Amino acid sequence: MLRIDCPHCGPRAQVEFTYERTRDSIVTLAMTPNEAMNTLYSRANPRGWDEELWRHSYGCRQWLLIRRHRTTHAIDSVTPC
Amino acid sequence: MSRYSALALLRGALTGQRHWQPAWRDAVPKKSYDVVIIGGGGHGLATAYYLARHHGLRNIAVVEKSWIGGGNTGRNTTIVRSNYRQAPLHNFFEMALKLWEGMSDDLNFNVMFSPRGALFLGHSDSDMRQLAERGDALACDGIDAELLSRDQVAKLVPLLDMADTARFPIQGGMIQRRGGTARHDAVAWGYARAADALGVDIIQNCEVTGFSMAGGRVTGVETTRGPIGADKVGICVAGNSGHVAGLAGIRLPIEAQTLQAFVTEPVKPMIDTVIMSQSLHCYISQSDKGGIVLGGDPDQFPSYAQRGLAPRLEKTAAEAIALVPALSRLRMVRCWSGTTDMSFDGSPIISALPVDGLYLNGGWCYGGFKATPGSGLAYAQLLATGVPHPLAAGFGLDRFARGATIDEAGVGPWPQAR
Numbered sequence A: 001m002l003r004i005d006c007p008h009c010g011p012r013a014q015v016e017f018t019y020e021r022t023r024d025s026i027v028t029l030a031m032t033p034n035e036a037m038n039t040l041y042s043r044a045n046p047r048g049w050d051e052e053l054w055r056h057s058y059g060c061r062q063w064l065l066i067r068r069h070r071t072t073h074a075i076d077s078v079t080p081c
Numbered sequence B: 001m002s003r004y005s006a007l008a009l010l011r012g013a014l015t016g017q018r019h020w021q022p023a024w025r026d027a028v029p030k031k032s033y034d035v036v037i038i039g040g041g042g043h044g045l046a047t048a049y050y051l052a053r054h055h056g057l058r059n060i061a062v063v064e065k066s067w068i069g070g071g072n073t074g075r076n077t078t079i080v081r082s083n084y085r086q087a088p089l090h091n092f093f094e095m096a097l098k099l100w101e102g103m104s105d106d107l108n109f110n111v112m113f114s115p116r117g118a119l120f121l122g123h124s125d126s127d128m129r130q131l132a133e134r135g136d137a138l139a140c141d142g143i144d145a146e147l148l149s150r151d152q153v154a155k156l157v158p159l160l161d162m163a164d165t166a167r168f169p170i171q172g173g174m175i176q177r178r179g180g181t182a183r184h185d186a187v188a189w190g191y192a193r194a195a196d197a198l199g200v201d202i203i204q205n206c207e208v209t210g211f212s213m214a215g216g217r218v219t220g221v222e223t224t225r226g227p228i229g230a231d232k233v234g235i236c237v238a239g240n241s242g243h244v245a246g247l248a249g250i251r252l253p254i255e256a257q258t259l260q261a262f263v264t265e266p267v268k269p270m271i272d273t274v275i276m277s278q279s280l281h282c283y284i285s286q287s288d289k290g291g292i293v294l295g296g297d298p299d300q301f302p303s304y305a306q307r308g309l310a311p312r313l314e315k316t317a318a319e320a321i322a323l324v325p326a327l328s329r330l331r332m333v334r335c336w337s338g339t340t341d342m343s344f345d346g347s348p349i350i351s352a353l354p355v356d357g358l359y360l361n362g363g364w365c366y367g368g369f370k371a372t373p374g375s376g377l378a379y380a381q382l383l384a385t386g387v388p389h390p391l392a393a394g395f396g397l398d399r400f401a402r403g404a405t406i407d408e409a410g411v412g413p414w415p416q417a418r
């Protein structure tokens, strides 16, 4: 199991958190429909590091930005966002 | 290839069974092929077989990074059925199910397809209404679906907890009697042997690490065993779809996630059908060796680790024990996981890609084993002719931009649909 170091609550078990989406898949209001579609529906899905939005759903309920390795499961950073 | 038969076995007995030959050649990569299939899982091997068998191609290679069938083909819980709600799905999976019914004969390899029935339990009025609606949709397309009363379910699976006070009270169910399970390894081996007999080169321990392109067209693949030229390249790598498409600079509506399964110690026959549920995500069947095979939800965050989290196993085990209390007496002997290609509407993608000559078969989420023969057949047609198979025409990559997603779970753009 992952242990995620919430900047608000300290180290907590991964089951308290929910993965939301990657940082580069946040749709903004300024996007054209085509940009929005591509952002919403496609992912780099790397076999390596990516930046992801998670939520501490069963803790402080804050959104977090996590830089995480998708093969080793190593967590490089957890920052509020 | 010498045919497998009872007679050959008897004849072999006279010569001490020394007649056995390897089921396929261990091929060395040639300089170039008409078609290179990346990925030696069931889908890739079936594709190669149907390319040779139905489209007369002979210069085909399947390139596999480790050993064939060692990916999700060899890790899945082997449930085969066609009873989906959406017409594009159930019509496609029904085509596949019909191929399962004849597969052992067609391949001359016993894939142990066992149509023992695929039962969905209903736990509430709303579950029963949804099961009835799904059954009607299936009946409209001539696919078997039978709504079962509470008593019929109790009779079919006597070990279910049918008490009113059960954790998940059972109101009834829906069964597809032609559904069931199959031997996963045999599917990979059977297709490999049959494809090899038609001249397909099966190249193992050969990872594709890049693509060669000229003028916007793919001209071959770079591999750990050197470059291989190709007129057409078909990606068929399940959980690695995002990574391999990324080597060609393409982003897909797919995210890789972990799905786990586990098996108990072998016991005498206790469950002779496949048990699933409309509300829970827990599926139970008994293997031919006697182990109870269990699976549940994916881990629900991106991962290529082929290594899952304990809480998922605990949840699946808790649900299974609530449904079949006798399971609490069994020991879990093994658990494992595979990397699944979770598409953003839960449906597969069999499609040309925005690079000429490059194609994708992926996005099977955790339901692609049952598709294996149909997926191979449809992908072979697309690769050979450039025209999608009519039953797979809705699985193009363009459906996301067109708003024509096939969203069985009805959850929108999330890579965690079934």
Ligand SMILES: Cc1cc2nc3c(=O)[nH]c(=O)nc-3n(C[C@H](O)[C@H](O)[C@H](O)COP(=O)(O)OP(=O)(O)OC[C@H]3O[C@@H](n4cnc5c(N)ncnc54)[C@H](O)[C@@H]3O)c2cc1C
Binding pocket: B038, B039, B040, B041, B042, B043, B044, B063, B064, B065, B066, B067, B068, B069, B070, B071, B072, B073, B074, B075, B076, B077, B078, B079, B080, B206, B207, B208, B209, B236, B237, B238, B239, B240, B244, B259, B260, B261, B295, B336, B337, B338, B339, B340, B364, B365, B366, B367, B368, B369, B370, B371
């Ligand atoms: C635990 C679990 C349970 C499941 N249960 C069911 C079920 O009950 N019913 C059902 O219908 N489906 C089920 N599935 C889903 C099903 O297993 C998959 O959808 C299906 O096997 C995908 O088939 P495949 O042959 O394409 O994949 P795979 O067998 O994974 O084949 C892909 C191959 O590509 C190779 N590869 C990857 N990258 C490269 C590269 N760069 N170069 C060369 N080769 C490469 C891999 O090594 C692999 O062998 C389950 C999956 C899992 C993980």
Ligand SMILES: [Zn+2]
Binding pocket: A006, A007, A008, A009, A010, A056, A059, A060, A061, A062
């Ligand atoms: Zn917190």
